[in-house]
Amino acid sequence: MTDALKFQAKNISRVFGHGKKSVTAVDNVTFEIRDREIISLVGQSGCGKTVLAKMLLRLETPTSGELLFNGKPITATGDPRNHWRQVQAVFQDPFSCFNQFFTIRSQLKSSFRLFETKPSPGEIEERVDQALLAVNIKPKEVEGKYPFELSGGQMQRMLLARIFILKPQVLIADEPTSMVDACSRASILDYLLKLKEELSMTIVFVTHDIGLAYYISDSLYIMHKGKMVDRGAPDDVIKHPTSDVTKQLLEDIPDVHRQWIARGTPVHAAE
Amino acid sequence: MTVSAPVRPLEQAASGPTPKPAKSNAVLEVEDLRVHYVTRFGHKIQAVDGVSFSLKQGEILGIAGESGCGKTTLVSGCMGLYIPPLFHTSGDVRIDGKSIVGMTLEQNRKEVLGQKIAMIPQGALNSLNPTRKIKDMAADMILSHDESADKKSINDRLRERFTRIGLDADHVLNSYPVELPAGTKQRCVIGISTLLNPKVVVADEPTSALDVSTQKAVIKLLFELMDQEIISSMLFITHELPLLRHVSSSIAVMYAGEFVEYGTTEQVIFEGRQPYSRALMGSMLSAEPGQKSRKPVAIEGAPPKLDKPIPGCRFAERCPVAQPDCRTTEQVLRIVAGRQVRCKYADTEVVEQVGGGL
Amino acid sequence: MQLVKGLFKIPAFLLGLFLFAATLALAFLGPLVFHVDVSTRVGDPYMAPSAAHWLGTDHLGVDMLSMLVMGLRASLYVGFLAGVVATIVGTLIGVYGGYKGGLLDDILTVLTNLFLVIPTLIVLILLSSSMDKGRSLTLIALIIGGTTWTWSARAVRAQSSSLRARDHVALARINGFSTLEIVLEQILPYLLSYIFMVFILQTATAILTEATISMLGLGPYDSISLGKILNDAKTNEALIGGKWWAFMPAMVLVTVIAFSLYVINTAMEGVFNPRLRK
Known part of the structure; x- marks a missing residue:
């Protein structure tokens, strides 16, 4: 493998609680994430994908195993802020991601506190404007607006605008499309691809929808009950699923061309 | 480019909507319904603007559209729930031929909600009160339209119904929501909302917050209840148009307060x-091979x-x-x-x- | 805003607000209507109410209404100061512990529980009786505040700990906010209505506590308070002598203040606490 590795996880686990009541959210998982690739963590709710994503973000610490970032232990950067300059995230529910007591713009501006040398106020305004334009939002549209005044799709793009400001090496996207409408979903995916192509970002896409994951990613990891049960290039995983979980996930997508739920005796309109 | 895609035939019999409403066997008839609400600043927003359709006995009508297109307002309108700032502008909603607009909310709660038309709540798992037993919440539903019902008859009814929807009635009824697994809770919520055998069930985005597998389980349950004839006709509201392929026999796509198709x-x-x-x-x-491009x-x-x-x-x-x-x-x-x-x-x-x- | 509007439609809330406003008016606007003077004897001891002295005189012959106004002011002052102290201490400990979790939270919870089992009244009685001359109204308020904050700490901790898991807090963290900034900007604003309710309750509790210890004769040496009026009436045999005006008005006032604040709090809880809201 010649590609540089962004993340390397060796037998990492995350256990919550102690003794009998303990819950293993991530169970002895080994994987790697190559530079400039989009990988997807796919699984049902509660499979451990979000906890795994939070470990990559240093919001959770593995209880065992080794997690390397850029070849060094993830904690080697010391101050977590150094990590967050390089690894950033967008979350599932854009409304709950913003503080309802401050304007959107002021919250976007607060991202600049991560910068080692803070740009001048004028430059900050300019860069916020650029980031908004990058996600196709006219700065005027959101001037003085509070989170609850915007639509779900707009809010999700605000989260992405934050990424355009911070320009991290890695983006963890935790279910960024599950709360937005079908029409906005495709544009969110477009922005992720744009981030990868224009800013050479590595993206970890966390989702329950294997259809989305298949479309966007360069490799797929299927998770179930804390374990990685299937992995590989998207086409391989889709065509030759090795795990029943993968098969189930594929089957559960309400694809319009397939029988989805077999009904016994459908009660239908009798003309 | 061809419009028709190669489709394997399904046994889902499609019953077409009739361009003109008011058919004899319609359970729910909505005629040129217009609903508006008034904003804080006094602006009038015509959220539903001239919608007509009819729902026949045993039919599922899917209503699709993104958030902000008026789906949820339409649902409130169909249920006669005109709670300010929401107001009825014009048009009519009839269930079994009887108009439900112009009723007081009190009257509506007593005679319509739950019995003629019932809604399955959006976040099924969070809609149960954690401090009350399932049977108390279910009993409320019966008491809301029949205050004189005695304890014994309520109990019998609940046990009969919960057994019928495949639950261990004795155990489930005496449990608190936290004691039950997610799937059972979902069954309880749907079981309670359909307790009074409503003519029309409205499912407003029942699956939008769920992962694909749970979504499938919920829809399976709805079908089960239809096969059991506990539910007969349904309005299924969603922003996932493709999902309706498997759910409804006809579809209305809504945009900006109107049906567009x-x-x-x-x-x-x-x-x-x-x-x-x-x-x-x-x-x-x-996730079909080849769809990636x-x-x-x-x-x-x-x-x-x-x-x-x-x-x-x-x-x-x-x-x-x-x-x-x-x-x-x-x-x-x-x-x-x-x-x-x-x-x-x-x-x-x-x-x-x-x-x-x- | 919708919620606040809803609040003003609840009869109980309006009643509480009216009663509390009335006591405030008596304390601060009263002197504009009638003459308030507690340093001169205006007549014989225990004169019955008359046109000149609406509530008669006390055991020294001082105008009772004047005593009440000054006593009420003192009670409100104690309530407000103790309420502020208890709310600030309780909120800081509760918010911080709830947000941080882990060991720090455990330590703060133990501390809270420790203070919770200390009976405020006994501490106050002990402190008061040992201090005698240094017992000022302010000191009493500070002691009440310093021992009753546990209630707000526990209430706020629970709320804060549920906010901790919210996405905007996670986002603030990866935005590089410090813990203090997160507590101040991301958590406190969401708890404001809640903290206000806690404050009202703490105030009511403090007023009752002060009245209790003053009535026991351990009140402030430097001021009149409603509890002290009751104590004076008790020690000077107003009860036995049937001089109702010497104790009834003070009793009614203490009850009215506490009652109005409790009613306001209950009504607010009904509106702001989603679990009680149906």
């Missing part, structure tokens, strides 16, 4: 004649606010194939290829440029 499931899903419904279909991503349709922006009249087509602002005259000519629902469509170019090749590749 209303036809059988086959017509709308596979041969949509309106750019918006075609875009909704095109935004779907499936297909670019999903993205529509930027959000539905218009409706605080002032829009001169032309309401979708023109976002329509990928809008023509110069779309913004000036008002669009009316007309029949094209056997279904109702609101688009001037519905019968031309223009609309076929949107979506496709399914």
Whole structure:
């Protein structure tokens, strides 16, 4: 493998609680994430994908195993802020991601506190404007607006605008499309691809929808009950699923061309 | 480009909507319904603007559209729930031929809600009160329309119904919500909301917050209840148009308070004649080999606010194939290829440029 | 805003607000209507109410209404100061512990529980009786505040700990906010209505506590308070002598203040606490 590795996880686990009541959210998982690739963590709710994503973000610490970032232990950067300059995230529910007591713009501006040398106020305004334009939002549209005044799709793009400001090496996207409408979903995916192509970002896409994951990613990891049960290039995983979980996930997508739920005796309109 | 995609036939019999409402065997009839609400600043928003449809006994009608298109307001309107700032503007809603608009809320709660029309709450898992036992919440439902019901008859009814929907009635009824697994809770919520055998069940985005597998389980449960004849007719509201392929027999696509396409499931899903419904279909991503190269349709922006009249087509602002005259000519629902469509170019090749590749 | 509007439609809330406003008016606007003077004897001891002295005189012959106004002011002052102290201490400990979790939270919870089992009244009685001359109204308020904050700490901790898991807090963290900034900007604003309710309750509790210890004769040496009026009436045999005006008005006032604040709090809880809201 010649590609540089962004993340390397060796037998990492995350256990919550102690003794009998303990819950293993991530169970002895080994994987790697190559530079400039989009990988997807796919699984049902509660499979451990979000906890795994939070470990990559240093919001959770593995209880065992080794997690390397850029070849060094993830904690080697010391101050977590150094990590967050390089690894950033967008979350599932854009409304709950913003503080309802401050304007959107002021919250976007607060991202600049991560910068080692803070740009001048004028430059900050300019860069916020650029980031908004990058996600196709006219700065005027959101001037003085509070989170609850915007639509779900707009809010999700605000989260992405934050990424355009911070320009991290890695983006963890935790279910960024599950709360937005079908029409906005495709544009969110477009922005992720744009981030990868224009800013050479590595993206970890966390989702329950294997259809989305298949479309966007360069490799797929299927998770179930804390374990990685299937992995590989998207086409391989889709065509030759090795795990029943993968098969189930594929089957559960309400694809319009397939029988989805077999009904016994459908009660239908009798003309 | 061909519009019809290769489809394996399913046994889902499609029963087409009739262009004119008021059929004899209709359970729910909505006639030119207009509903508005008033904002804090006194602006009048016409959130539902002239919607007509009828739902027959045993039929499932899917209503699709993104948030802000008026789906949820339409649901409130159909249930007669005009709670300020929501007001009935004009038009009629009849269940079993009897109008439910113009009732007081009190009257509506007593005679309509739960019995004639019931809603399955959106966050099924969070809608149970954690401090009360399932049987107490279920008993409330019965008592809400029959205050004189005695304890014993309520108990018998609950046990009978909960057994019928496949639950261990004795155990479940005496449990608190936290003691039950998610799947059972879901069954309880749906069981309680349909306790009074409502004529029409409204499922407002029952699956939108769920992962694909749980979504499938919920829909399976709804079908089960239909087969058991606990539920007969249903309005299924969703923003996932493709999902309706498996759920409903007919589909209405809603945009900016109006129906923009209303036809059988086959017509709308596979041969949509309106750019918006075609875009909704095109935004779907499936995990079929070869689909990776297909670019999903993205529509930027959000539905218009409706605080002032829009001169032309309401979708023109976002329509990928809008023509110069779309913004000036008002669009009316007309029949094209056997279904109702609101688009001037519905019968031309223009609309076929949107979506496709399914 | 919708919620606040809803609040003003609840009869109980309006009643509480009216009663509390009335006591405030008596304390601060009263002197504009009638003459308040507690340093001169205006007549014989225990004169019955008359046109000149609406509530008669006390055991020294001082105008009772004047005593009440000054006593009421003192009670409100104690309530307000103790309420502020208890709310601030309780909120800081509760918010911080709830947000941080882990060991720090455990330590703060133990501390809270420790203070919770210390009976405020006994501490106050002990402190008061040992201090005698240094017992000022302010000191009493500070002691009440310093021992009753546990209630707000526990209430706020629970709320804060549920906010901790919210996405905007996670986002603030990866935005590089410090813990203090997160507590101040991301958590406190969401708890404001809640903290206000806690404050009202703490105030009511403090007023009752002060009245109790003053009535026991351990009140402030430097001021009149409603509890002290009751104590004076008790020690000077107003009860036995049937001089109702010497104790009834003070009793009614203490009851009215506490009652109005409790009613306001209950009504607010009904509106702001989603679990009680149906």
